[in-house]
Amino acid sequence: MPELPIPIPPLPTLHESVFMAIALLTVVGAFLVVAARNLFHNALGLALTFFGVAGVYFVAEAEFVGVAQVLVYVGAISTLITFAIMLTRGMMYGATSPLNRQAGTAAIIAATVFVVMAGLLGSLPWPVAEEPIVDGQIVIANLGVGFVTEFVVAFLLLAVLLLVALAGAIVLAQDRK
Amino acid sequence: MNNASLELNIVALAPAASMVIFALLVMAVDVFARGTRTQPVRAATPWVALLGVLVTAGVCVWLLGQPVTTFQGMAILDRYSLGIAFVVLVAAGLSILVSARYIPRVNAQVGEYYALILLISAGMMMMGAATDLIVVFLALETFSLGLYILAGLRRSDAMSSEAAMKYFLLGAFASGFFVYGAALVYGATGATQFEQIAAMATNPATDLTFIYPGIALLIVGFGFKVSLVPFHMWTPDVYQGAPTPVTAFMSAATKAAAFAAFYRVFLVALPSQQAVWGPALATLAVLTMTLGNLAALRQSSLKRLLAYSSISHAGYILVGLAAGSIAGVEASLFYLLSYAFMNIGAFAVVTLLEKQGEMDADGARLRGLGQRKPLLAAVMAIFMFSLAGVPPFAGFFAKFFVFAAAVQGGMSWLAAIAMLNSAIGAYYYLRVTVVMYFNAPDAETVSEVKSNWPLNVGIGVALAFTILLGVFPSLWTTLMESGVVTALALR
Numbered sequence: 001m002p003e004l005p006i007p008i009p010p011l012p013t014l015h016e017s018v019f020m021a022i023a024l025l026t027v028v029g030a031f032l033v034v035a036a037r038n039l040f041h042n043a044l045g046l047a048l049t050f051f052g053v054a055g056v057y058f059v060a061e062a063e064f065v066g067v068a069q070v071l072v073y074v075g076a077i078s079t080l081i082t083f084a085i086m087l088t089r090g091m092m093y094g095a096t097s098p099l100n101r102q103a104g105t106a107a108i109i110a111a112t113v114f115v116v117m118a119g120l121l122g123s124l125p126w127p128v129a130e131e132p133i134v135d136g137q138i139v140i141a142n143l144g145v146g147f148v149t150e151f152v153v154a155f156l157l158l159a160v161l162l163l164v165a166l167a168g169a170i171v172l173a174q175d176r177k
Numbered sequence: 178m179n180n181a182s183l184e185l186n187i188v189a190l191a192p193a194a195s196m197v198i199f200a201l202l203v204m205a206v207d208v209f210a211r212g213t214r215t216q217p218v219r220a221a222t223p224w225v226a227l228l229g230v231l232v233t234a235g236v237c238v239w240l241l242g243q244p245v246t247t248f249q250g251m252a253i254l255d256r257y258s259l260g261i262a263f264v265v266l267v268a269a270g271l272s273i274l275v276s277a278r279y280i281p282r283v284n285a286q287v288g289e290y291y292a293l294i295l296l297i298s299a300g301m302m303m304m305g306a307a308t309d310l311i312v313v314f315l316a317l318e319t320f321s322l323g324l325y326i327l328a329g330l331r332r333s334d335a336m337s338s339e340a341a342m343k344y345f346l347l348g349a350f351a352s353g354f355f356v357y358g359a360a361l362v363y364g365a366t367g368a369t370q371f372e373q374i375a376a377m378a379t380n381p382a383t384d385l386t387f388i389y390p391g392i393a394l395l396i397v398g399f400g401f402k403v404s405l406v407p408f409h410m411w412t413p414d415v416y417q418g419a420p421t422p423v424t425a426f427m428s429a430a431t432k433a434a435a436f437a438a439f440y441r442v443f444l445v446a447l448p449s450q451q452a453v454w455g456p457a458l459a460t461l462a463v464l465t466m467t468l469g470n471l472a473a474l475r476q477s478s479l480k481r482l483l484a485y486s487s488i489s490h491a492g493y494i495l496v497g498l499a500a501g502s503i504a505g506v507e508a509s510l511f512y513l514l515s516y517a518f519m520n521i522g523a524f525a526v527v528t529l530l531e532k533q534g535e536m537d538a539d540g541a542r543l544r545g546l547g548q549r550k551p552l553l554a555a556v557m558a559i560f561m562f563s564l565a566g567v568p569p570f571a572g573f574f575a576k577f578f579v580f581a582a583a584v585q586g587g588m589s590w591l592a593a594i595a596m597l598n599s600a601i602g603a604y605y606y607l608r609v610t611v612v613m614y615f616n617a618p619d620a621e622t623v624s625e626v627k628s629n630w631p632l633n634v635g636i637g638v639a640l641a642f643t644i645l646l647g648v649f650p651s652l653w654t655t656l657m658e659s660g661v662v663t664a665l666a667l668r
Binding site: 153156 | 185190197200204248249251252286289290292293296297299300303309311312315316318319322323325326329330332
């Protein structure tokens with residue numbers, strides 16, 4: 001058998017191939033967000049991206065973050081955006097060009113950022129854990145305990161923040177003048 | 178998790194907690210007023226809010242006598258956090274007085290307005306008390322979210338809506354910068370608590386590559402909130418579009434809150450990197466003072482004039498942080514307090530110059546005010562002199578202390594530039610006075626000045642303290658030093 005000119009890279013493991021599929025899905029979704037001409041398709045692309053990111057969390061064995069991502073981003077934010085588009089007249093069926101006069105400049109900036117980020121991330125020695133860092137069950141329990149002990153100030157402040165949002169929503173929604 | 182190590186000193190959160198309780202009370206009063214349709218009860222909401230401010234001020238005075246307490250390394254009660262709480266309370270109290278007759282004209286949701294003012298103040302106090310990046314971020318969001326809403330209080334008005342939208346979008350963007358910066362600092366040091374960050378940053382084993390972009394992004398995040406040049410673009414539009422009492426509150430209280438956390442993050446968590454952020458902040462201070470003052474020279478709208486003036490004042494205050502010393506911190510605290518009195522006073526006078534249905538006043542409306550309303554003109558002149566930094570008023574000592582701190586910190590050049598800038602600033606402040614006294618009133622520009630007693634009380638208090646702090650600046654320093662709480666947690 002003749003020697004191949006290029007050494008064949010080792011086949012990806014199952015874990016890696018799942019990650020690659022999910023990463024591809026995420027990137028395709030992100031591309032749809034900026035490239036699709038119909039705003040509704042943009043929104044669907046965004047939902048796809050959110051799903052992909054959730055998948056990455058699951059692959060990284062951060063189940064809790066993954067579930068939170070699906071609940072908050074896919075469940076709430078995507079739905080909200082879809083509703084906003086469907087309820088706004090002329091947005092649902094119109095096709096607009098995603099490019100304007102600043103497209104060239106934006107492309108240059110985006111390419112620069114990509115090169116810098118890729119270079120930076122590629123040059124870093126990333127620590128790889130030998131075994132799973134955390135056990136999913138314990139993480140969620142720790143989160144709960146943390147909220148009422150170590151991070152109780154943050155938890156309380158979060159409650160005030162939500163109260164502000166609630167009062168603000170009333171002010172904005174019920175202006176009778 | 179070891180529960181024995183928990184230190185849940187609720188007293189460290191007392192000022193903010195007191196404000197939240199009164200906010201809930203305001204909401205409750207508002208609900209009952211709505212049920213019975215009795216006008217007098219509804220009119221009570223500003224007074225409940227004002228009571229909340231006074232009670233909280235009392236709590237703060239009592240806390241001055243208490244030892245320094247920390248809450249889980251997340252928040253702290255020290256002289257500094259109480260000082261910021263006092264500034265926020267002054268701003269909130271004066272704004273409530275200015276709002277009492279103004280807000281019902283603008284929006285029917287009066288009860289929520291006062292509740293939001295109190296909740297925002299609580300968030301701002303937490304900015305002064307926070308000793309952890311997570312708490313800083315949450316406090317920042319709490320008060321910012323409330324301010325976005327208050328800026329757009331008058332929904333029928335296009336400028337108010339534009340102000341709210343602009344503030345919200347840019348503010349959300351700036352928050353993103355802040356979080357990214359905090360994440361990078363956490364990534365470099367593995368800690369969000371200031372003391373731990375400081376310990377890790379001085380540890381030679383720590384890889385500090387990521388702390389530098391982190392510091393840069395934190396400066397952007399804070400710089401937006403205190404409107405430093407080049408992150409100031411939103412300021413004139415938002416200040417002009419927001420209802421005037423909200424602008425008054427925003428200008429004084431947001432500065433205090435954002436500077437509070439700005440100082441603590443940089444002086445407690447990142448003192449070892451001062452060689453990096455010191456010059457950067459000094460440069461920003463120069464840019465901010467100069468551009469703010471030069472742009473203010475060309476404004477005809479009074480609110481835009483005060484907006485650019487507020488940008489330049491952010492530059493003066495930043496001089497205190499660039500000095501990087503305790504003297505600089507105390508000088509800035511005094512500056513923030515004086516600024517709250519004189520600037521809210523000036524905005525209160527502006528509300529009297531607005532025509533019915535408007536939320537801004539052109540500078541031309543000041544013409545001949547000296548003859549039409551001599552007392553009002555004299556009051557406005559005093560606020561302007563104080564903002565310019567003319568001696569017997571609070572603004573003079575505010576500038577004096579900050580510049581002195583810069584000189585002590587070996588930054589004489591910065592103090593010199595700041596003094597040059599005060600001279601430029603004096604031009605447009607004094608021009609306001611000239612227009613009031615030396616220009617004849619036009620028939621067209623005479624507007625109906627309607628005063629009311631809560632506003633007059635507000636202006637009176639602002640005026641009294643603008644003069645008192647100018648004559649006896651020791652009033653404030655004595656109050657702050659009277660307490661047992663001596664250890665400023667800044668080292």
